Amino acid sequence: MSLKSSCSLRREAYHGVVNSGQLSKLVHEINHMVASYKNMVQSVGTHSDSVHLREDLQHLKEQCLRTCDSAKNCILPQLKSETREPCHSSEFTKHANQFIGSVNLFIIEMRRCKSLCSRFVISLDSHAATTAPESSTNASSTIPADVSRCSSDSYQNCSSLEMEKFSRDLAEAEAILETLENAITIHFSTSKTDPDKHVVNTKSRRRSWRIGKLFANFKTSYA
Numbered sequence: 001m002s003l004k005s006s007c008s009l010r011r012e013a014y015h016g017v018v019n020s021g022q023l024s025k026l027v028h029e030i031n032h033m034v035a036s037y038k039n040m041v042q043s044v045g046t047h048s049d050s051v052h053l054r055e056d057l058q059h060l061k062e063q064c065l066r067t068c069d070s071a072k073n074c075i076l077p078q079l080k081s082e083t084r085e086p087c088h089s090s091e092f093t094k095h096a097n098q099f100i101g102s103v104n105l106f107i108i109e110m111r112r113c114k115s116l117c118s119r120f121v122i123s124l125d126s127h128a129a130t131t132a133p134e135s136s137t138n139a140s141s142t143i144p145a146d147v148s149r150c151s152s153d154s155y156q157n158c159s160s161l162e163m164e165k166f167s168r169d170l171a172e173a174e175a176i177l178e179t180l181e182n183a184i185t186i187h188f189s190t191s192k193t194d195p196d197k198h199v200v201n202t203k204s205r206r207r208s209w210r211i212g213k214l215f216a217n218f219k220t221s222y223a
Contacts, residue, residue: 041113
């Protein structure tokens with residue numbers, strides 16, 4: 001997909017005018033970007049690591065995040081419409097499920113990248129490369145020759161702003177995933193009750209499951 005058509009598709013998705021075929025292309029584009037991002041993350045902290053790689057990672061992350069937000073703006077209205085008037089569009093449901101899986105994988109890779117970048121620090125502003133003081137001897141042998149060890153103060157100065165930006169991007173991706181999970185919960189809930197009652201926060205569902213398991217184990221121990 002060309003850059004021009006990709007930008008046009010994201011613009012249409014933002015306004016919610018993308019059909020099923022266009023949505024399929026948008027999800028495919030996201031899958032391709034996530035796969036590329038994953039491959040690039042694997043080079044962080046190795047001999048292939050460089051300022052250029054970190055810049056490419058940052059640009060690809062931002063591009064993928066914008067595309068995910070555009071796809072979300074396209075999927076949510078359709079999900080809400082089908083929730084009110086179910087039409088059982090299996091094709092649309094397939095694309096929605098694929099998109100959720102892609103966003104989930106994107107978040108996993110973002111967390112991994114954040115962890116690696118905080119350990120092997122390269123300042124994108126000054127183009128000066130340093131390593132975190134806690135990096136091990138074995139790990140440091142695989143990083144580029146121009147990467148030097150720095151003090152704790154220097155480490156925090158050259159990475160804090162980048163890590164803050166990374167945290168904001170990660171929080172945005174997690175918000176997109178949670179919004180989609182809640183919308184899917186409504187979409188597949190029983191139509192006999194008010195769909196609004198089925199909106200359950202992802203963290204609340206996990207907490208309720210842990211509490212239920214705790215009581216189940218408690219009852220079993222006294223059986």
